[in-house]
Amino acid sequence: MQGFRSDRRKFIKVCTVAGISVFAAPAFWRQSTAAPSTGTPVTDWRGSGESPAFRMDGIAKVTGQKIFGRDFRAMDMPDWDKQQHYALVLRCNRVERRFDGIDWSQIPSDCQPYQRITAQSLSEKKVKLPPFYGDAMLLAEGASPHYYGHAVAILLFDDFAKYNGAKQVLQFNRKVIRYGDATPPVVRDPYASWRIIRVEGPDGPSGEDLYSPLQDGLFFPSYKNRKVEWPTEADKAGDVSERGIYYAQEIRAQSRKESSAGNWHLVEGEYKTQIIDPMMMEPEASNVWFDRPRQALHLVLTSQSPQDFQELAAHMIAESGFADHIKSIVVHSSVVGGGFGAKDHSIFPYYGLVAGLFAKAPVRLANNRFEQFQAGLKRHPFHMRNILAVDRTSGKFQALISEMQVDGGGRQNFSASVSMVGASAIQSIYYLPRNDISAIANQSMNVDSGSMRGYGTLQTMSAMEMMVNQAAAELDIDPIELRLRNAFQNGWRNTQGAVPRVGVRYTELLERAKTHPMWQERATRKQTFEAENPGLLFGTGYAIATKDYGTGAAAPSAAVQFDKEGRLSMAVEFMEMGTGISTSQSMLLESVLGQAAQRCDVGEVDAWHALRQFQTESPYTMSQDHQDKMSRNPLWTPVTAMASAASMSAYFQSHATHRAAEILLAQGLLPAAQRLWKTGPIDPAQIEWRNSRLHYGQHKPLPLKVLAEEVHRSGGITGVMVHSFNRWEWAEADFELDGVKYTWGVDGLALRHGGSSDRVVGGEYEVVERKAVRYPSTALNNAMVTYYAPTAALVEVAVNPGSGEVTIHGLQNYMDCGRAIVPQLVEGQIEGGVAMGIGHALYEVLPALGEGAGNGTWNLNRYQVPLARHVPVWNQQHDILPPESEQDPHKGIAEVVMIPIVAALVEAIYQATGKRFHETPVSPEKLRRALNPQVL
């Protein structure tokens, strides 16, 4: 394989878990950045313009290099056995009958597997799933399937032809799995329940609340017969639940009373979203080799969360019968061919791991698309009963009551947090003086749902926007005007009682749309279009959304370094998910260090051991006392590493990258500049980079190369590695360098002297222990979310009432992303988000249970994702707000971009047809039937 050196040093020890050493291998795509050995390479991704010429990973992707986890075969892996084996998983396509074993005779004689792994095999070897995923990794004979698609066996084949032959026979085969007597459905208590009650206090939106989760805390229900029972005791002076129930009852009573009196208008309805498949283009795959003589397990994964996998897999093995035979695990992370959350904490890699444990050679488990539909994580369907109370005179929102039922499927995965985030996001861009929002994440027999793009917020905010559009129509107020009257302002409290940390510019976004010709002239445009196109119906819709981003426990790391030629290289912990993280993080260095990084290693997992940090309890549940006590240890941190998730890199990873670059500038380059200029201390505020030269007053500009040479010559600091922590605020710590105290927004620091601009190597860095640290209060765990980025969509559609087909004629997007790092990447995100949003609004849907994806017969011939003709390819406009200042943050936008188009389309359809939908998708079939009830 090109550029992949067979070099033992490539495996770097990350940690030891339960006696097993965990190693990380570099992400594969780095190998492809190596310059050709002959000829002139085409590798100048940076170019000479303001924006990069192309994506840093662009050449590898456009020429078909092996970079994705699914690409790698045993022969590509240095030191691996070259024979490639193949694995196949058998899954139940029904749940109402007992699993009665497998009819092995269905497998052709010349396609026999050499190993059949069943629940019994797992039991004999004491192999169990990590608790996060639940139990019954393979269903035992005689048990009831927990959900559609429940795996029952893994078959191992020693060559491709046998595997392929068996798969052709077994896929869609209704005889291979035997079913016995009817069994009752497998049920359990809900995965989680949340309630967000808030009542504004006498001092208004920014004053102290009468009650809120941030101020009072959270309370939880009990479960009886699998159903939620909230406390009923109401007492204004009682405990958190009694006070909560008191105020919840107040909100409901007041809404009824004011409505009866004619003061408040209630928009009341049921809102439903569908089961969606993320349909990332690369189906999940793994290649696993159990090197028995060396007692090592090697894994190539397609995971968005390899760090968590490493740890959980090590525990899984340590507790199994293989514990004595495996001393190390080597995890190769790789570029992800689309994820959208489907590869974040997916259960899939654990099946690959088990296949590897039982196989005699490297074994490849690779879903085809039918299998990916059958077993891959889905987007949670939400069923909401909502009431929005609006003051008839002022048009101000008075209260929101929402009861959400969320279907998490057969395994819990992230259902608890998805339901919580969805509930906390329903307020969208609006201020609500009173809210009672509950969300229950339920178990079902559907395929499990996970952290798919939107993470619950797409579902709830779309409903909110539909309600706002309906309220505007019923109160005869212009929809954008109604939004302006209710837009959240800086300094106000959200539904949880927290004040967002990032400034919001909702009013500005709304004002822009209000003056757009598509909006102002919507009545005449409708008239003109319908006159010119008899039989078609025209409508205009608008919606806006603001997406929280962050997890409340973000822990990004970054390292930035230069060689004596002034070449910059860097590493970040965050992994490339296709969105351009390597490109954008490299570009961030330009403003601080005068150049982009020539090399950016994303998904770095091993270098950070230089920081020597450790964690203890969950950052979400630890007590303030624990945090205070542990903070005294200069190497402790609430979280050492975070999983890659959507919308996280622009803000969180950029913070770490910026801090590392700034410290490198101040501690490495400026002392050298001071010597070269023979001047006193340099004021960083007065310096400026132009054409990679450092300018400062009247001094002769210094090229980065000259500065770097001086730093290397003098033994100065040539590399800075940082770790930071954010719980809705950044931790900051005091450090002492050469007797001088500095305070930086990081909690871990390591420095390098000398060295190259190759890959960041932890061994070259030396930790600097902090003197003191200030972590955000653990009470902020109740705040849930405080970072937001908004997007809006103004859309024109034409509806064919005969076919129900919706054609998008014009689309204007609006966005506040703070400071865009690479505008082309932001625009690409918007366009991609719009397409996915169109899919959610109009096309994509999976039925539940037996007709759904879990039955194993779903693929793209039935699951309609948007094609180019469904998307405004040639006529899509973006209006990205210019940043308010150079200090504006880089806001996370990867998820919000797909949200507003959903409700905007539903509203445009209403404006065109007079039919109001509360349920997505508004598919052509559904719309056609609504418009033609007399036709079958």
Next chain:
Amino acid sequence: MAKIPVSMVVNGERVGPVQVDEYTTLLDFLQEYLNLTGTKLGCGIGVCRACTILVEGNDGALEPVRSCINNVGRFNGSSVTTVEGQAQRNSNGEVLALSPVQQAFLRNFSFQCGWCTAGFVNAATALIDDLRRRPVSAGKVEQVIEEALGEHICRCTGYVRYFRAVREVIESTPGLVKEAD
């Protein structure tokens, strides 16, 4: 499982004869027998076009073909080009120069995750090849792009930048656009 011998030219190099199971798809042949994994599996049933490769016809015309739904036997004696064969490479296989379509996709930031890129590169290359023989009027450029690429599925970027890039290539390449009909 009956075996068949397979021989063809892939990216200018002779391959085979290789004995493979008769039901092997061209995609599996490329991936599992030749270790060419630039051609991607998306759906496996011919819908998404991620697996599109090019087959050279007798007249030299390039035909886009879905490798996931065509048995490898169909390509015996054919000349096949995959995404790995689009750029100029040195003797070590390292990239020296990209094709105009590849350059335009890079310049326009046409892809994000890149899984569908190989299919788009090949289909767009076939379109350019076709326009060399049968140029279209300027007013039909967008239409021919829609026809050539309209069934390809991209999940990250919403098609906008792929289509824009191909339009750029067509409009900037002499001989592809003719005076109005």
